[in-house]
Amino acid sequence: MVKETIRVYARVKPLGRRQQAGIYSVDDDEKPLSSLEIIVPRDLADGFINNKRESYRFKFQKIFDQEAKQDVVFDSIAKPVAECVLAGYNGTIFAYGQTGSGKTFTITGGAERYSDRGIIPRTLSYIFDQLQKDSSKVYTTHVSYLEIYNECGYDLLDPRHEASRLEDLP
Template sequence: MVKQTIQIFARVKPPVRKHQQGIYSIDEDEKLIPSLEIILPHDLIDGFVNNKRESYKFKFQRIFDQDANQETIFENIAKPVAESVLAGYNGTIFAYGQTGSGKTFTITGGAERYSDRGIIPRTLSYIFEQLQKDSSKIYTTHISYLEIYNECGYDLLDPRHEASSLEDLP
């Protein structure tokens, strides 16, 4: 049996605006565990002092900066999961983040260019390519594609696009 801990990755989204507030730094020297530090400068607008914390530091198995493309994300995150699935183990990729942080782009991809395909289309292509190579076996595949938003579940493969309680999803 394959024993592996849950892997946690971070992907830094490129800024929408040129002068977006907040900066980050990636430190990969700290005991081979990469850390991401987010720095939110204090605002002194209208003479008010902001005493909130200015620096936040998080550790991840790997951090992908703003230059990471969809192929890099697939090769490093999704492909190992797909290979485990092909070996007979269950696999899950869970994208978490606030609205607008880039989860949909990472998971589904962009529609403008073929190279912008996300984790799902790349993983499906990879799995079916591998299954086609071995015609001596019969395979059954099951795929779930769910969104959880405001404590409601959405089966994204259901054309009705109706909200359900999480317990009622198939």
């Protein structure tokens, strides 16, 4: 049975070569939620008063730090969804964030190493492994892989790669 309808996770992206280090801290003591605090230092402009907020705190079910591996992310996020799907429920994993924040790597993975496989290939492997173990039933599977960008929808499994209105997507 599904325990919760929506769960929200955060993954802190490792720094690139030219990126300045951000200041953040993770507090896992607040069960059942973890807290992510991001510190944005004030610009100390010459003589101007800057009352901009310096600290932002957000709560998530779980926060994956910069060292988190793809298998850990899969086990925590996608595997429970896949198990609910196998029990007959619909499941959705929705990645949200600004451009360059690491959504594609988390969802599809990297091409360099097998261990860098993302949520989609790991989930498909897991589901088909589970289906193969049960020969007493016949299964039908449907997969959607959609991108929403600038209020247009893209079916990423459609080789035409054409933009559609959101309501026209399958």
